[in-house]
Amino acid sequence: MSFSERMLKIDRRIIFLLIGLCTLLPLLYPVGLPIKISPEVRGVYDHMESLPPRSVFLLSIDFDPASKPELHPQAIALLRHAFRKDLRVVAMTLWVSGTGMAEQLVSQVAQEAGKENGKDYVFLGWSPGGSAVIINMGQDLYTAFPSDYGGRATKGLPVLDGVHSLKDVTYAISLGAGVPGVEAWYVFGKDKYKFELGGGCTGVMAPGLYPLLRSGQINGLIGGLRGAAEYESLIGQKGRAVAGMDAQSATHMAIIVLVVICNLFYFTLRRQGGLQSPGLS
CATH class of the missing domain: 3.40.50.620 (HUPs)
Structure with missing residues (x-):
């Protein structure tokens, strides 16, 4: 099994853990990302x-x-x-x-x-x-x-x-x-x-x-x-609201990165002709 196939079949609990960490860590340790004032x-x-x-x-x-x-x-x-x-x-x-x-x-x-x-x-x-x-x-x-x-x-x-x-x-x-x-x-x-x-x-x-x-x-x-x-x-x-926005931004970024990476692996396997079952297991 190729690396791309292994990544596409990764245990979804790992993804849940990653999203959880992206949410929790900014709440505990706020970064204070720039916020545009409306x-x-x-x-x-x-x-x-x-x-x-x-x-x-x-x-x-x-x-x-x-x-x-x-x-x-x-x-x-x-x-x-x-x-x-x-x-x-x-x-x-x-x-x-x-x-x-x-x-x-x-x-x-x-x-x-x-x-x-x-x-x-x-x-x-x-x-x-x-x-x-x-x-x-x-x-x-x-x-x-x-x-x-x-x-x-x-x-x-x-x-x-x-x-x-x-x-x-x-x-x-x-x-x-x-x-x-x-x-x-x-x-x-x-x-x-x-x-x-x-x-x-x-x-x-x-x-x-x-x-x-x-x-x-x-x-x-x-x-x-x-x-x-x-x-x-x-x-x-800066308090809970800024920390909450940091957590929201980190989570959104993690989701975007996961979507991009999974699509790269998917199209890589498709070109190689080795795709058996698309999507995560």
Whole structure:
């Protein structure tokens, strides 16, 4: 049996192992491959950069653990940027199933940045009503959230000084994995109360939100893991998203190389007339 025949009949478990290594190693040891920054992600970053210190930044973490691989890195990157800019962070969620996860990630990044709960940030938690919560916040923030996630009264918190409703929010971003999400924040929030709005979403949802972006209804959009990796690169703190893109690129490259090599072996055997059964065993 020739070398080409042996390679075409290679045990497919070896290929599975190779693909597994190409995925795992970049996650453990990120390379940090160059990432081109898209205009839509740049729009969010530039607006965040333009905000003066102590501006009110509202982050609505509208997803649950099912969408964590794509949206969790986006939330971490945005919070790191906000705390670095010394913004007052007001975090919340419209998804009850994501409340615990949202509180954990906000506390984690705040602790990392040395920020104080109640003074530099607050996590309001979840309130029943879905999109109606946005309307309530637009009328009176303290009616929608009389207390924060920890049970403290929201009135009198230093982080909310001068904040009475959504009209007092400088910039809001919804990281949405469905409904309610970015569209709800535009329809029931920005369109009525006139605050600036950005968005983040899973990769599969991004095409459906581009009309809002092109019309200027949102000023930026972070789409999927790729968008999170772009934002990590912009703030100079590469994390899970960049590692995930490294793993994706390495896996794609391995598949391309395997396809090319197998075709070379196949056509080599065909010219030699020794091909018995095409394809892998």
